[in-house]
Amino acid sequence: MHESQLRLLMFLQDLLFLQKEMQDFQVVEKYEEMGFPLDRKEKIEEAIREVTEQLDRDLYHRFQQLAKKYDRPMAPVKKGVCYGCFVAAPTGSKLITQHKDIIEFCNHCGRILYRTD
Amino acid sequence: MELKELFNASNVNLDLEAQGKDEVLLELINLLHLDEKAKEMLFKMLKKRENLGSTGIGKGFAIPHCRSLVVDKLNVAFARQRQGIDFNSIDDKPAHYFFLIVAPPVEISNYYLPVLGKVAQFCKISDITSRLDKLTKVEDFLKLLADSGS
Ligand SMILES: [Zn+2]
Numbered sequence: 001m002h003e004s005q006l007r008l009l010m011f012l013q014d015l016l017f018l019q020k021e022m023q024d025f026q027v028v029e030k031y032e033e034m035g036f037p038l039d040r041k042e043k044i045e046e047a048i049r050e051v052t053e054q055l056d057r058d059l060y061h062r063f064q065q066l067a068k069k070y071d072r073p074m075a076p077v078k079k080g081v082c083y084g085c086f087v088a089a090p091t092g093s094k095l096i097t098q099h100k101d102i103i104e105f106c107n108h109c110g111r112i113l114y115r116t117d
Numbered sequence: 118m119e120l121k122e123l124f125n126a127s128n129v130n131l132d133l134e135a136q137g138k139d140e141v142l143l144e145l146i147n148l149l150h151l152d153e154k155a156k157e158m159l160f161k162m163l164k165k166r167e168n169l170g171s172t173g174i175g176k177g178f179a180i181p182h183c184r185s186l187v188v189d190k191l192n193v194a195f196a197r198q199r200q201g202i203d204f205n206s207i208d209d210k211p212a213h214y215f216f217l218i219v220a221p222p223v224e225i226s227n228y229y230l231p232v233l234g235k236v237a238q239f240c241k242i243s244d245i246t247s248r249l250d251k252l253t254k255v256e257d258f259l260k261l262l263a264d265s266g267s
Binding site for chain 1: 154155158161162165166168169170171172174175180183184185186187188189207221222223230233234237240
């Protein structure tokens with residue numbers, strides 16, 4: 001099944017968050033204390049590479065630029081508001097009106113928007 | 118946040134029919150009542166998480182967990198599978214009891230790790246598996262959580 005670029009980006013973002021967690025010694029220690037072995041942490045790089053290869057180059061570049069600027073280059077849009085900058089998204093947004101898997105950037109902060117509802 | 122506040126009839130299944138690890142993950146995800154695309158993404162993410170090290174913590178318990186953009190709040194589920202599933206657990210024993218924990222990457226209340234910790238503690242209670250085996254109704258499970266102080 002062909003996946004939308006937005007879904008791939010969301011997946012990439014999830015993997016990057018997981019990678020960040022795995023690089024945080026204190027968090028890893030917490031997981032291990034709870035009883036979760038993390039003996040194959042390096043597998044995360046492989047997963048990130050797999051997803052990155054499927055992404056449109058320009059889009060990935062833009063994502064990387066945003067990631068340099070923000071902790072969260074992607075932001076959910078809820079009730080028409082970007083939860084990255086808390087400014088309302090434009091009323092003509094297809095993402096909002098049609099709930100499509102399309103790439104839209106926040107007009108105000110530039111983050112890539114997604115919906116969870 | 119107490120565990121008993123997070124579970125209810127819609128996210129507990131005491132008679133899981135799944136026969137393999139993937140099926141278990143899919144059935145657990147179903148208990149979160151997300152849309153199809155969110156389910157697919159969550160399944161992929163949980164699989165990637167399992168690749169880093171199994172969440173089968175032994176004694177028949179597995180606690181698959183991850184953070185994902187597809188949810189906007191902490192989501193949990195519990196399921197029991199009588200026959201047992203090979204979940205690559207640390208003690209190589211089949212898993213019967215499954216907790217699923219999913220949270221967004223950023224939560225204002227930051228419940229994810231504390232809840233994961235509470236679930237892991239709950240699984241360590243000495244006679245917990247025999248008590249879980251005896252459950253017949255979801256209400257019994259909720260009562261067990263409450264009685265155990267979870
Ligand atoms: Zn914004």
